[in-house]
Amino acid sequence: PRSIWLSRHGESEFNLHGQIGGDANLSARGELYAEKLPALVRESVGDDRPLTVWTSTLKRTIATARYLPGEYNQLQWKALDELDSGVCDCMTYSEIAEQYPEDFAARDEDKYNYRYRGGESYRDVVIRLEPIIMELERSENILIVTHQAVLRCIYAYFMKKTQEESPWMAVPLHTLIKLTPRAYGTEEKRYDAQI
Numbered sequence: 750p751r752s753i754w755l756s757r758h759g760e761s762e763f764n765l766h767g768q769i770g771g772d773a774n775l776s777a778r779g780e781l782y783a784e785k786l787p788a789l790v791r792e793s794v795g796d797d798r799p800l801t802v803w804t805s806t807l808k809r810t811i812a813t814a815r816y817l818p819g820e821y822n823q824l825q826w827k828a829l830d831e832l833d834s835g836v837c838d839c840m841t842y843s844e845i846a847e848q849y850p851e852d853f854a855a856r857d858e859d860k861y862n863y864r865y866r867g868g869e870s871y872r873d874v875v876i877r878l879e880p881i882i883m884e885l886e887r888s889e890n891i892l893i894v895t896h897q898a899v900l901r902c903i904y905a906y907f908m909k910k911t912q913e914e915s916p917w918m919a920v921p922l923h924t925l926i927k928l929t930p931r932a933y934g935t936e937e938k939r940y941d942a943q944i
């Protein structure tokens with residue numbers, strides 16, 4: 750049966766410092782994940798069929814995918830870039846709470862609909878992901894390396910989670926998720942790279 754593989758990028762320098770957004774490089778641990786990803790993918794695919802790899806246009810997803818086999822086609826989608834945090838881009842959550850306390854509270858109140866000043870909401874991301882979802886529905890053997898918020902939206906779609914809960918879902922770093930849609934629902938397997 751057809752499956753979809755999902756992964757966040759390896760840990761970035763911004764993840765280390767608690768900063769959101771940006772276009773940071775991978776940290777040393779993130780590099781390790783990039784190095785381990787080909788074996789993790791091989792283990793989860795189970796045979797020699799090549800996958801097509803979709804990344805965002807940001808350095809951390811491209812770097813995470815760069816050791817995957819050369820026969821895997823790779824495609825970069827702007828629509829897979831992380832949720833745009835507008836004026837809060839590159840800040841930490843405590844900096845946001847200090848500089849934009851009302852925004853910080855509003856986001857906590859309704860995380861799905863909250864739109865960063867000059868940026869996006871989860872609802873906006875779901876809309877820009879529509880072409881991705883359509884393409885996914887008619888493709889086979891796709892591995893997507895993207896970002897936390899984007900991954901939550903794609904995951905929620907296939908797992909039929911409600912929009913309200915998706916922004917709060919745990920999507921750990923350094924874990925490959927394999928989703929296999931079946932008649933009774935989507936089957937999920939997680940492969941922890943143990944980094």
Ligand code: F6P
Pocket residue numbers: 764767768769770771831832834896897898916
């Ligand atoms: O911290 C990593 C990150 O991908 C940020 O770039 C992004 O803004 C955030 O996670 C999304 O998660 P949340 O919606 O929980 O803030």
